[in-house]
Amino acid sequence: MMSTSSLKTALYSLQRRDWGYLGEFRAMASPCEILIACDQLDIADDMLDMAVTEALRIEHKYSRFIAQNCLWQLNHANGHKQLIDEETWQLLAFAKQCFQLSDGLFDISAGPLMELWRFDPKAQLPEHARILAAKALVGFERIEFDSRHIEMPTGMKLDFGGVAKEYAVDRVAYELAECYPDIPVLVNFGGDIACPVPKVNPWQVGIEDPQHLDHAANVLAISQGALATSGDTRRFFEVDGKRYGHIVDPRTGYPVVQAPRSVTVLGPNCVTAGMLATMAMLQGQGAEDFLQQQDVKFSIFR
Amino acid sequence: MKKIWLLLSLMAAGVQAAPSLDHQVFNAQNQAVSLSEFKGKVVYVDFWASWCGPCRKSFPWMNEIQTKYQDQGLAVVAINLDTDNELAQEFLKQVPANFSVRFNPEGDVARSFDLLGMPSSFMFNRQGQLVQHHVGFYADKAAEYEQELVNLLKE
Amino acid sequence: MTQKNNQINARQSKQIAGALALASCGLFATSGHATELSKKADDWKVDAALMYYGEQDRVQAVEAIGTAQKAFGDDSVLDLKLVVDSLTGASASGAVAQSSSQTFTRPSGNGQYSVAAGDTPLDDTFHDTRVQANVGWSEVLTPDWKLNVGAYGSKEFDYMSMGLNASIERGFNKDNTTLFLGTAYSFDVVDPVGGRPVDLSSMAVRDNFASEEAYRSAFDATRQSGSDNKQTADVMLGITQVLSQRWLLQANYGLSSVNGYLTDPYKVLSVVDNNGITQDLLYESRPDSRLKHSFYVMTKGALDAGVVDFSYRYNTDDWDLKSHTLETHYRYYFTGNFYGQLHLRYYQQTAANFYQPFLMADTPLPEFASADYRIGDMSAYTIGIKFGHRLSGGHEMSYRLEYYQQDPKNNGTTIPGELQNFDLFPTQKAITAQFSYSF
Amino acid sequence: MLKPALVAVTLIIGLSGCSNLGVQPWEKGQLARSDMALDSEKLDLALDDHIYFSKEGSSGGRAFAGGGCGCN
Known part of the structure; x- marks a missing residue:
């Protein structure tokens, strides 16, 4: 049987290590690694394939850099009620808990503020007036949502940046552990790491x-x-x-x-x-x- | 017998026979625009249609190379050939694109590019010359395509 | 101002790690969410169907079929198929009806069955279960060349078959034209219940013998030893041509050469005298080779709210059995997810040169003879309707009902004496009901 | 018997030569529909073929090869 890993090296690579297999790819603008403690190539390849598919799916859905994606639709609804799916609802519910537990410090509606602070060494301090204007658009408490719909004030922009990568790590870990409950695996997306299955050493x-x-x-x-x-x-x-x-x-x-x-x-x-x-x-x-x-x-x- | 056919089809295709960036297409707002707006960049022109399976597979990869090489002067331009624009919009809803999408419902640009299959991709260097073209999309050839683009970007 | 704020915050902040951990569980409890991007392309595509076939007071069959297909990368596809069917009921033995009751020996030689006066003799020893498995691998070698290879195995109580096939497809002018060359070879082992009868030997009936031994030795004399086999070699050349944006045409020529044991071990012929009274019963005998040609042309069209196809097939062979088949399916979409489909088929066949409804006692025995109506003159038609529902997630469910009627005809044989009182070419009627589900 | 076979074979090979029949690759939207695939009802056809194979004198003819979908 042709080993399928060769077919997919373009988008990601899978290398043999003495403890198993190391899968590498890029997603969410960061280097991603899947460490798989198992010797069968086809299992490692399937696990890597699942990880890449899931990571890219979440990135495409919630990245604020991709036009027309799910997040883009929500942020360009200018005030109209929007349908949301179960996954988006779960994330919003979690973000709401974080907003309350942090007394408003963690606020995913801080999208406009994020865009103001262009974070690279050459950037200048934005004018105070523009900061106030952007701040006026922030306020998670002003978002109404339930398990099916969401309604945001016009101009408010959600940014899942604070949770999307960690969520992707956990989702990938959860799915790998579910399909291969006895294979220890370490999921590492740019420093965010999860090990769902206990590893002896x-x-x-x-x-x-x-x-x-x-x-x-x-x-x-x-x-x-x-x-x-x-x-x-x-x-x-x-x-x-x-x-x-x-x-x-x-x-x-x-x-x-x-x-x-x-x-x-x-x-x-x-x-x-x-x-x-x-x-x-x-x-x-x-x-x-x-x-x-x-x-x-x-x-x-x- | 074969040669005569070739001659006839060439003539029928009209003056703009060779693939080039001097062609008129429509943008998302249905305004007529020219492909020459991308001149000076390394341009990856891709012809696609909503019903074509491999086209759907190529979008994530095109997204990736667009984000990766955008600031090195790469422009990915995907030209949709659906006659019914509704089908194209439905496709774009499911398969997001962070590169330029253009529309050519009459297919006249596709005819002058003389496509051999779907999808078909054409690579233009910064001087606007056609340097490479491929038919279909294969995951295991994506790295090859990317390397060709990197070489063009370095020129 | 911000410094002070942080101080207050630090004191008030309480133990929230536990609450956070709890909140995050909600994110993964979901049983997996509908992925918007197309279903993971490499999943298994499964088609399954259950079919009931029932003839009017003759054979009934239940057939379950399942196929699974998985793509590997962009170029290769693996196809698996499993078929299980079971047959019950009785089928015509080939003997003719008589004005008095008749008794026949069962194929196994153990026991007999009797047929009432005026009835067409039916052999009801038909209870059999067949299992068949196929595997196929197709590979896109280059954008123009595609290779398919496959193998199958099939086993039932008295028949075992296995085979290999390979075919190549070549695309021309932008895939508008596809040339197809296919070959297949199959090897079957025929091991009938009670052994293979000696060609045209006379059936030993227990009632005509004084003792069991005498009957037994007479019966054994009508048996050939061991099993026999049959090899089939097929080659097919075909072309699929796109005619327009909505229509395509396919034309195939098939050549099939079969060699080996082709006789049906369970079929017999009645030997009748000039008054039509059965004098004897002989086991049938068929040639040990057959060269078949088939010419098939089909066109299929994509309509706005439906699909339609028309096909014609001409078969001929060196048994002089010629047939014409006309078939059409017309599907109409009532809504995007619900369609109805009409299926019409007409089939007409002329008899094989060695087919005879019965043998005349006063004429010399031919080399080959069979009274199996299935290779006699016949016309048949099928009318069927089917309904299908496209469900979410790419699933599809469908159910169909078909009526199939066969009208055997007299191939010009003069019917002697009292046989004229019986319908030697009775019409056969059958119903097919099928339920399918794919995901 | 051989003559018709030869005619059929040359006809089929000959057909592949004409390149004016057919459509452009991007005009295959209708042909790429799932219900237009030659094997779109392969189960029904397999079950039918099995019935007709065991009830009639001739069989075969159909091939699922080739097809309208133009995408590579």
Whole structure:
């Protein structure tokens, strides 16, 4: 039987390792890895194929860079009621809980603010008036939605950026664990990691050191569970010596001052870990206190 | 006998026989626009139709290379050949595209490109010259197509 | 101002990790969501159908068929098929009716069955279950060339068959024209109940023998030893030509050469005298080879709210059995997801040169003879209706009902004496009911 | 008997030569419909063929090869 992996190397690659197979591809504008502790090529290939299909599906559906996709439809409804499917409803329900638990700090309607802060070193500080105008369009509490419909004020734009990648990691992990319950696998999308199936000798995962990018500061051993990293190591800019990270406080309209450079949190699943990391970043100086109260393992780089 | 046919079909195709960027198509707002707007970029012209299976498979890949090489001057232009625009819109709803989509319901541009199958793709360098064309879409050949584009982008 | 805010926040913030974890479970509890992008292209496409075929007071059959197809990459497709059918009821033995009751020996030689006066003799030992499995692999070699290879195996109580096939397709002028060359070979082993009868040997009937031994030795004398086999080699050349945006045409020529045991071990002929009274019963005998030609042309059209196809087939062979078949299907879509379909078929056949409804006692035995009406003169027609529903997710359900009538005709044989009182060419009527589901 | 066979074969091969019949690749929308595929009702046809094969003297003829869909 022809091995199918050769047919699909174009979009992603699958290489043999002594512990199993390493699958690599790109999605959500970040390098993605699937570590599969199993020796059969066709199973590894099928798992990788499932992971890529699911990751691309979520990206195409919720990326704010793709015209005409599901998110685009919602953001261009200018006030009209829109039909939503079950998956979108689940995400909105989760985002609402995060909004309430973080007293409004985590707000997925902060789309317009995101677009203002073009995060690359050459960007200038946006004028205060434009920030106020953008802030006026933000406010998750003004969105009405139920399991079938959503109605947003005109001009409001949702941005699932804060949760989509972690959600994709968990979805892929969930589906792989469901189809192959006894094959340990590690899903890693640009630092957001999930290991649904326990592995006897744990995976060794390197945590990036913000000062020296692309090489691991310290190594975490994970047998099961998830880990998410939130940080401005790549997306930040400095004006008059003040460093602005990519975490914007929706209430002030400005990036959070004194936010740590990066926060890594371990949790039961990637979405929870990611949310805690983002909320810690939003606490700015209070990041350490906040995470200590959550009694989760974490590491913060300042 | 075969040669005569060839001659006849060439003449029938009219002056613009060879594939080029000097052709009139319609944009999403149904305004007539010319393909020459992409001159100066490396252009990947793709002819597709809503009923064609392999075309549906090529969209995600075209999305990927458009996002990847956009700022290096790549323009992916997918020309729809459905006579019924409704079918094309239905397709685009299901299969999102983050590259330029144009429409040629009469198929006159497709005729002058003399397509051999669906989908058909044509690669133009920055000077607007046709350098490569392919018929159909195969996942295992996508890397080859991408490499050809990268070489053109480097010129 | 922001510093102060953060301080207040830190003190108030409570343990929310648990609440968050709970909230996130909702995201994955969904049993998998409808993927908008086309169904994962590499899934199995399954078609299944259950069919009941019932003749008026003769044979009944139930047939279950299932196919599964999976694409591998863009170029290859694997096809699997499984068929299980079971046959019950009685079928014509080939003997003619008589004005008095008749007794026949069962094919196994154990036991007899008797037929009332005036009835067409039917052999009811027909209870059989057949299982068949096919596998096929097709591969697009280049945009112009496609290769298909396949194999099948089929087993029933007294018959085993297996075969291989391969075909190549070549596309011309932008895939408007497709030339097709196919070959197939099959090998069948025929091992009938009670053994193969000796050609044209006389049926031993227990009642005509004083003792069991005498009957037994007479019966054994009518048996050939062991099983026999039959090889079939087919070749087909075809062309599919696109005529317009909505119509295509297909024309095929098929040549089939069959060699080996072609006789039907369970069929007999009555030997009658000039008054039409049966004197003897002989097991039939057919040639051991047959060369068949088939010419088939079909056109199919895509209508606005439907599909229609018309086909004509001409068959001829060196048994001089010629046939014409006209067939059409017309499908009409009442709505986008609901259609009705009409199926009409007319079939007309002239008898094989060795077909005889019976043998005359006073004429010398021919080399080959069979009274099996299925290779006699006959015309038949089918009228069927079908309804189909296209359901969500690419599923489709359909059900159809068909009526099939066969009218055997006299191929010019003069009917002697009292046989004229009986209908030697009775009309056969059958109903087919089928339910199909695909996903 | 051989003569008709030869005529048929040359006819079929000859047909493939004419290139004026047919449509452009992008005009195959109707032909690409699932109900236009030659094997779109392969189960029904297989069941029919089995009945007619066991009830009549001749069989075969049909081939599912080729087809209208023009996409590669």
